[in-house]
Amino acid sequence: MARYKVILAYDGTHFQGFQRQAGARTVQAEVEKALRSLGWGEESLLSSGRTDTGVHASGQVIAFDLDWRHSLEALRNALNARLPEDVAAKQVEEVPGDFHPRFNAIERAYLYRIIVAETRDPLRERYAWRLWPPLEAPEALQSAAQALCGTHDFSAFGTPPVEGGSTLRHIYQAEWRENGDEWLFEVRGNAFLYHMVRRMVWAQVQVGLNRLSLADFLEAVQQARPLPPGLAPAHGLVLTGVRYAENRQEAKNWMRSLL
Amino acid sequence: MARYKVILAYDGTHFQGFQRQAGARTVQAEVEKALRSLGWGEESLLSSGRTDTGVHASGQVIAFDLDWRHSLEALRNALNARLPEDVAAKQVEEVPGDFHPRFNAIERAYLYRIIVAETRDPLRERYAWRLWPPLEAPEALQSAAQALCGTHDFSAFGTPPVEGGSTLRHIYQAEWRENGDEWLFEVRGNAFLYHMVRRMVWAQVQVGLNRLSLADFLEAVQQARPLPPGLAPAHGLVLTGVRYAENRQEAKNWMRSLL
Known part of the structure; x- marks a missing residue:
């Protein structure tokens, strides 16, 4: 018996999110089904965290204990042969028995993709939020993103996974990149509140559309002043990696060092 | 009554190609259904040409005659409101009554996308051919592409739309571009035989994998010597535009000037 860490990619379109729930098609349930057919008998696999309905991943991380007598490559291939087309095991490695994909994580990275287009775009909208009219103040996006970096009480941007839990999070990097008619938002942080990335994107876009002032945005970040409700669509978001x-x-020390 | 030219985009995944056929879900049938609900009563719309089952388009061109009393923008929006999610009208313009999207076309452009990856990639495989093992001789791709340019008898690469029709075609540009773990093939020509782009891509990849010699490829292009059968998957191909x-x-003169 050994513990294995697996990097998963999935197209979230036809999943009701990552986490197993009765009667719903979820990524976790599909992976657990594949694992069971390889002799796995635990109650639940471990993950770096859940993703919402419709959110994609190119770098979700899971772990499980398994009695496996063949190579890592053979395990990856056996999983891929059993997983549906919209989930794949990208990489498999053996890890120490106390490795936990959520508690040992020191960084999560997300990418949010926006396309600015007046009409529907069937080849890109599966993985992007189509925005129209265009941004009026694109330069304000960068100022907003800059303000997100550092340690803040992000309670205006989401709720903690546990009721009454801390809403302090540390953002290492938050950046908008323009590419043709696309806007890409990359954000890396120690951890994220529920809905936090989609709220960040939505609020920044409101600033870029001159529907929310940069000053109100900054107060939400710096003083946790509430923001109007709103959420960027799930299908523009990809969990790209976990470090x-x-x-x-070591992970605990790392977290403390940030505060 | 006026003639309208429309640029269409579609995700080919769930279509049995462009052209209407009884009992099949096709792009043409969906667009004609939308047009009928706007009062259109012709037998058939006109197009720049068909695309195979599974092939995508960001720049397919169609035309039709319609009695429409509102703006072009209103026509585009009315079409988009009636089309399914995987087809969209990107642009609508009024054209002279003798405009024909196939006969007036002087250039078609296609993009083929390959990703080099050992395992399945759920976020990219809808629009790309996943290749493994990697190319052994990527530089041979460029030589092969270079050889495609100009006027050649492309009978080794496909069949003409009409039995006994000409297999001469003029390729203006054929180019491979590497982008991270992707290979992108852009090709522009006056017209293409049935399956021609997918055969071109397949044969060039065989050269890059050292499974077909560059000399055999060059003979197929320059002397129409037959190639082994093989076709790159439809889902990596996008019709990007028609000029x-x-x-x-003028179109006829243009064609003659190439020969």
Whole structure:
């Protein structure tokens, strides 16, 4: 028996999110079904965290214990042969028995993609939020993103996974990049509140559309002043990766060092 | 009554190609259904040409005659409101009554996308051919592409739309571009035989994999020597655009000037 860490990619379009729930098609349930056919008998796999209905991933991380006598490559191939077309195991490695994809994580990275187009775009809208009219103040996006960096109480942007839990999060990088008629938002942080990336994107876009003042946005970040409700669509968001410390203690020290 | 030219985009995944056929879900049938609900009563719309099952388009061109009393923008929006999610009208313009999207066309442009990856990639495979193992001789791709340019008898690469029709075609540009783990093939020509782009891509990839010699490829292009059978998958291909001469005579002159 050993513990395995797997990097998963999935197209979230036809999933009701990552986390297993009765009666719903979820990524976790599909992966657990594939694992069971390889002799896995645990209650639940471990993950870096859930993703919402419709959110995609190119770098979700899961872990599980399995009695496997063949190579890592053979395990990856056996999983891919059993997983549906919209989920794939990109990489498999053996990790220490106390590795936990959520508690050892020191960084999560997300990418949000916007296309600015007046009409529907069937070849791109599966993985992007189509925005129209165009941004009036694109330069304000960069100022807004800049303000997100650092340690803040992000309660205006989401709710903690546990009721009453901390709403402090540390953002390492938040950046908008223009590419033709696309706007790409990359954000890396130690962890994210529920809905936090989609709220960040939505609020920044409101600033770019001159529907929310930059000053109100800054107060939401710096003083946790509430924002109007609103959420960028799930299908523009991809969880691109999760980074790890060697062990839980190192991860804890890392978190403390940020505060 | 006036003639309208429309640029269409579609995701080919769930279509049995462009052309109407009984009992099949096709792009043409969906667009004609939308047009009928706007009072259109012709037998058939006109198009720049068909695309195979599974092939995508960002720049397919169609035309039809319609009695429409509102703006072009209103026509575009009315079409988009009636078309399914995987087809969209990107642009609508009024054209002279003798405009024909196939006969007036002087250039078609296609893009073929390959990703080089060992495992399935759920976020990209809808619009790309996943190739593994990697190319052994990527530089041979450029030589092969270069050889495609100019006027050649392309009978090794496809069949003409009409039995016994000419297999001469003029390729203006054929180019491979590497982008991270992707290979993009752009090709522009006056017209293409049935399956021609997919055969071109397949044969060039065989050269890059050292499974077909560059000499055999060059003989197929320069002397129409047959190639082994093989076709790159439809889902990597996008019809990106069609260019037009002002009228049919100008288009004919253009064609003649190439030969």
